[in-house]
Amino acid sequence: MKERTVPMENVVRIETVLNFLNGWASPAYAEDWDNVGLLAGCMDTPVTKIMTALDISVPIIKQAVDFGAELIISHHPVVFREIKHLYxxxxxxxxxxxxxxxxxxxxxxxxxxxxxxxxxAKHLGLRDIYTAQNGLLRIGTLEKEMEPAELAALAGRLLDTPCGGIQWSDGGHPIKTVAVCSGAGGDYIEDLPDDVDAYLTGELHYHEWPLGSKRTFVAAGHYYTEVMISKEMAARLAEAFPELSIAVAEESCPYMVC
Incomplete structure (x- = not known):
């Protein structure tokens, strides 16, 4: 039986996928120090299968090989700092x-x-979500006021952060308005509007925790505040390219909490 060939005009190439992603998340949004876009491969390579992931590690690449993917789309860049040796x-x-x-x-x-x-923000159940002036923070309101300890516990449950993985400080009053920033959000504390009762991010370094603040701070884990984007990317790619097979990598936090 003669094999069915796909017309060249119907072939999806990496450049087409990248253009779709750029239309959703423009490279102009990236920080100056960041490294985004196509980091390995060729623009004109045909694509039939894609894997999405938070990180690109050797085990993730093995999953992608087993799946038959030609492309991995990750949140964290596989090339971030200068590489002097490639082992x-x-x-x-x-x-x-x-x-x-x-x-x-x-x-x-x-x-x-x-x-x-x-x-x-939506995963945490926030309502009336809007974007802060810096374009990064998302701010919304809880369905009902809660105490700082309740917010920390809620974040742990909704984000599947393991017991002992949530760090938090008590602002001393009930919380209604919450700002969120995935990953490492310490650099954006100064951008918080005055009416924000609590700030939830992935991680804060020791000296980034504001001493004596009347605002509650919650660090829910870098991995746990970002990993859900893999499923969101896969869903959008599947909708945009129904002819492609899309898989979400099986991942876990790279460290354990006891």
């Missing part, structure tokens, strides 16, 4: 060996409408 334990080496492409949508996806921070 066999580096994910980039394994991407090259398997002729697999990689696209990163990082801080541009944090800022994008419907991106990481919007998904996080």
């Amino acid at each position: 066999g334990n580096h994910p980039l080496y394994h991407l090259a060996m398997n002729q697999m492409a990689a696209i990163a949508v990082h801080t541009n996806m944090d800022r994008a409408p419907g991106g990481v921070n919007d998904v996080l």
Whole structure:
């Protein structure tokens, strides 16, 4: 039987997928220090299967190979700092060996409408969500006021952060208005509007915790505030490219909490 060939005009190429992602999360949204876009591979490579992930690690690449993917789309860039040596334990080496492409949508996806921070805010059940002036923070209201300890516990349940993985400080009064920032949000504390009762982010360094603040702070885990974007990306890609097979990588937090 003669094999069915796909007309060239119907072939989806990496450039087409990247253009779709750029239309959702423009590279102009990315921080100056970031590294987004096509980080490995060729624009004209045809694509039939894509895997989405928070990170690109060697085990994730193995999953993508088993799935038959030609492209991995991740939130965190596989190439972030200067690489002076490329050894066999580096994910980039394994991407090259398997002729697999990689696209990163990082801080541009944090800022994008419907991106990481919007998904996080909705996942926490916030209402009347709007974007702060810096374009990154999302601010919304809880269905009902709650105490700081209740907010910390709620975040742990909704984000599946393990027991002991939530850090929080008590602002000393009930919470109604909450600002969120996925990942490491310490740099944006100064951008919080005055009416925000609590700030939830992924992680805060020791000296970023404001001493004596009347605002509650919750650090719910870098991984746990971002990992849900993999499913959101997969859903949008499946809608935009129904002819492609899309899979979400099976991931876990790279560290344990006891």
